[in-house]
Amino acid sequence: MNLFNYTRHILSLDAEELEILVRKWVSVQSNKYVSVYRHAGAGDRGCDVIGFYSNKKFEGDWDNYQCKQYNKAIPTDTGMHEIGKILYYSFIGEFSTPRNYYFVAPKGINRNLKSWILNPSKLKEKIISQWEKYCEFTIIDGDRIELTKDLENFISKYDFSTIGIIGIDEIIDDSKFKAILVELYGGDLPSAPSAEVPANIIETEFNYVSKILDTYSDHDKKTYSKPDEIIGHDDFEEDFTEQRERFYSAEVFRAFYRDNTVNSVLDNFENEILKGIKPTLRLDFPSSFIRMCNVLSEAGKLQPSGKLAIHGKIDVKQGYCHQFANEDKLNWRKKK
Structure with a gap:
């Protein structure tokens, strides 16, 4: 029995430590990504940990892992701001839109925001109808990003079902995450499954x-x-x-x-x-x-x-x- 309390360790991480942990996790998914990048510091354009599917990097398919380690669940305004930021910078050509966008939030996501994420059409409607409230004056400090017709059309075409949530349960239950937690904090790895021998030699x-x-x-x-x-x-x-x-x-x-x-x-x-x-x-x-x-x-x-x-x-x-x-x-x- 594994007596290590990984939940306690994860919840005690600061924001940078969580990003480093997530980068380790994304890196071991070698069958999925060809390279992984962590954007440390300011000016990240809404990208924290990025998994690139090909050597085209931002010009090809990629996933974004937005890491949020707060002392409470991620508030609605913070989440909507982050989504708006990634869509805006995609719109102006800084990078292609991500294939998948994940909030990595060990302490969870505000009930209101979670409800919208779990209902993609509602999330799309909310970010467009409430752009002024959540995004217009927050994407770039001291600047206004107006929801033009072209930007609205761009957002409307985005597949909001690709936005997901990775909470504490997903972190603890994922076998690849578990391997990293064992490496960092101790404990035992899970056991391999039993072998089945094919009747015929292959x-x-x-x-x-x-x-x-x-x-x-x-x-x-x-x-x-x-x-x-x-x-x-x-x-x-x-x-x-x-x-x-x-x-x-x-x-x-x-x-x-x-x-x-x-x-x-x-x-x-x-x-x-x-x-x-x-x-x-x-x-x-x-x-x-x-x-x-x-x-x-x-x-x-x-x-x-x-x-x-x-x-x-x-x-x-x-x-x-x-x-x-x-x-x-x-x-x-x-x-x-």
Whole structure:
């Protein structure tokens, strides 16, 4: 059970610290953004943390994370001002309109503003009809930004359903956010899901599977070129099933923590496994099958350091041996 009170930590952050936290979170979404930028200081044009979908940056698609850490829920006038600002600067060509606009507000959003955000057509109507109240004299200090017909048409075409809210619950529940909170404040990472082994061998398995079959051939002094050829074998049929289970335990583990850890947490875990098995891999054995069995046994005994150690069960550590074989980082049969 994770006893760390992340809510307390997040609510105690100041405005800049919240932006830094959000930038870390946006940065780990590598499958979504090609680059991330945090606009520190004044003159941000309504942009706090930006996730760019392409190298076109502001000339292409991008998301804006507007971070607000107040001692209370974000007031209506503040939220409407921020929306008006991003739309105005988009209108005058400072950047394209964001694909998505998120208020990151750990202490929430005023009920009135939340109601409008959750009803996009109402939000559009309100920002146009009340532009003078919320935006006309606030976007640029000492200057007036009148709602011209062209600006109103521009705002009318904007998709207000792309404006969302990220509150404390979303922060705590998001697995990528959780990885950063664990890194910063301690606690345990979530466990990886259980592995399911496909009934049929798929293309991405061919390399390590062929190497396993080669160990059987070496041990029996008989050629096994296909898995079907070991059906009925006293040792190899069951062993082969177990080896695929190990491979997929590591496969699921790897995929889950690649998406849900930060920095080099997963790389460090994998490097320790590889280094830990290499001394046994270098020893001489009567056959490559016996070498494989000894290496797997050694892998199961390893005790890696770091946050993933508690989650790296025996089958995962042994399964990494087949992951390495699949990537040609090791071979069971020694070169002559």
